[in-house]
Amino acid sequence: MPLSSPQDIIQLNVGGKLFETTVSTLQSGGPDSLLAVLSTRPAKDSGPIFIDRDSDIFSILLSLLRSNRLPSTALRRFSLQELADEALYYGIDSRLRFAVSPPQLRGIDAAVMDTIRPAADAIPSTFSAAEDGSVWIAHGGQVSVYDPYLTYTSTIRTHLDDITSIRRVWPNIAALGSESTAGIHFYNSSAGRHTSSVHWTDPTDPRIYKARVNAITDSTNSIFASFDCPHKENAVLVIDKSTLQISQELGRQSGNSAKTIVPEKLTWLPETCSLIGISVTQGAFGYSGYIRMWDPRSGEVVWETNEPGSGRSSSRFGDPMADVDVDVEGLKLFKICSKSGDLAMADLRNLGEDPWVYMKDNNPILRNTNWSGSGKGVVLHCYKSQVFVGREGELEVWSTTEDKKDESKSDLVNEELGYKRNYVDKSDDAERGVIKRIEGGGNRLFVSREEVEGIEVWESSNFSGVLSVS
Numbered sequence: 001m002p003l004s005s006p007q008d009i010i011q012l013n014v015g016g017k018l019f020e021t022t023v024s025t026l027q028s029g030g031p032d033s034l035l036a037v038l039s040t041r042p043a044k045d046s047g048p049i050f051i052d053r054d055s056d057i058f059s060i061l062l063s064l065l066r067s068n069r070l071p072s073t074a075l076r077r078f079s080l081q082e083l084a085d086e087a088l089y090y091g092i093d094s095r096l097r098f099a100v101s102p103p104q105l106r107g108i109d110a111a112v113m114d115t116i117r118p119a120a121d122a123i124p125s126t127f128s129a130a131e132d133g134s135v136w137i138a139h140g141g142q143v144s145v146y147d148p149y150l151t152y153t154s155t156i157r158t159h160l161d162d163i164t165s166i167r168r169v170w171p172n173i174a175a176l177g178s179e180s181t182a183g184i185h186f187y188n189s190s191a192g193r194h195t196s197s198v199h200w201t202d203p204t205d206p207r208i209y210k211a212r213v214n215a216i217t218d219s220t221n222s223i224f225a226s227f228d229c230p231h232k233e234n235a236v237l238v239i240d241k242s243t244l245q246i247s248q249e250l251g252r253q254s255g256n257s258a259k260t261i262v263p264e265k266l267t268w269l270p271e272t273c274s275l276i277g278i279s280v281t282q283g284a285f286g287y288s289g290y291i292r293m294w295d296p297r298s299g300e301v302v303w304e305t306n307e308p309g310s311g312r313s314s315s316r317f318g319d320p321m322a323d324v325d326v327d328v329e330g331l332k333l334f335k336i337c338s339k340s341g342d343l344a345m346a347d348l349r350n351l352g353e354d355p356w357v358y359m360k361d362n363n364p365i366l367r368n369t370n371w372s373g374s375g376k377g378v379v380l381h382c383y384k385s386q387v388f389v390g391r392e393g394e395l396e397v398w399s400t401t402e403d404k405k406d407e408s409k410s411d412l413v414n415e416e417l418g419y420k421r422n423y424v425d426k427s428d429d430a431e432r433g434v435i436k437r438i439e440g441g442g443n444r445l446f447v448s449r450e451e452v453e454g455i456e457v458w459e460s461s462n463f464s465g466v467l468s469v470s
């Protein structure tokens with residue numbers, strides 16, 4: 001019996017209401033969707049296919065398949081969660097996510113679109129965003145889970161008093177670390193329970209005990225976590241994802257100086273199969289720290305730099321870094337200088353003793369010309385080939401000059417480096433509080449502020465624009 005052709009008309013009876021559409025429209029939901037499977041019914045079969053679901057929501061989803069967008073009245077008639085539940089049933093949830101997702105994130109166009117506030121202990125300690133735009137927020141000893149629609153889905157109640165590190169290492173599993181509890185702990189959001197823990201121990205060294213986690217990242221096959229002990233001994237442990245057992249130890253060090261303290265930030269570079277560890281501390285004499293790159297295959301350090309350095313070869317000796325982050329896609333390092341407040345860039349493919357190139361402020365009316373020189377309240381985050389900088393309560397973005405939109409309002413265009421600078425926020429945004437953490441996920445930027453409840457959700461839109469300083 002011949003199968004239906006893409007142009008054939010097919011009838012569906014959804015909740016008692018008759019719909020007619022083409023086979024190709026149903027198949028546009030993807031080969032694994034329920035509608036695509038139903039569309040393969042032999043052409044000679046007569047009578048509509050009955051589906052016992054809500055007909056009004058189906059009408060909206062059918063319109064989505066036809067035009068790749070939702071009808072203008074859809075979100076006035078139904079909540080996003082109701083649409084998402086039905087889209088999941090039909091197997092076209094990816095089409096719905098695409099239709100309702102924000103436009104491509106451009107820092108120069110971004111604005112606060114929402115603030116997510118967990119119900120209890122609403123001041124977040126940390127959070128983890130995913131590429132689909134979902135976010136897991138740690139607050140107290142709990143983790144609140146929000147899906148790609150930013151709809152609350154569940155709360156994981158952990159055995160920890162506080163959570164200071166979080167990384168989603170699988171879609172439904174997060175690795176957690178705490179300043180008050182030893183070990184790295186894995187929790188499943190679907191089951192809402194603890195699944196495993198890993199501890200750093202060494203029977204031959206009594207100093208290795210009660211080791212706490214400071215930073216977590218992961219690759220396809222491994223989880224990397226920096227541990228430190230009460231007497232400051234520290235190392236980066238490599239944990240095999242298939243067994244959740246420690247497979248390797250990188251860079252054990254004493255922690256008795258700024259050059260040997262535990263890394264507080266870890267980044268995996270898939271293109272070079274290398275791991276970058278960053279540590280920055282502030283003391284009585286200002287900032288100091290290091291950036292170190294390991295090759296986990298050999299366990300060796302392949303490059304490192306310390307600030308202030310032992311020599312004076314750096315063009316900015318005496319102006320050490322206040323924060324550092326990695327542009328994974330562009331293979332670049334960025335740092336903020338603690339005294340001048342300048343942004344510097346280094347090419348990870350061409351590292352040397354002093355690889356930094358500095359982006360200078362030439363505009364006298366920029367707000368950070370009043371930079372205090374203390375380096376306090378500085379947060380740096382690289383995402384989607386953009387560099388976001390939080391300076392106390394203000395948020396700025398450095399983006400490539402390939403993007404010519406609204407270049408007339410750019411605060412700075414550095415032709416040599418190909419980056420321009422703009423302020424993302426407005427005056428009232430900057431007054432919300434000191435920025436504590438910035439992280440990108442999907443086409444969103446998530447921002448938390450010190451002692452402020454909730455996580456700000458920044459998105460681009462056609463109605464927001466660059467802040468002019470004229």
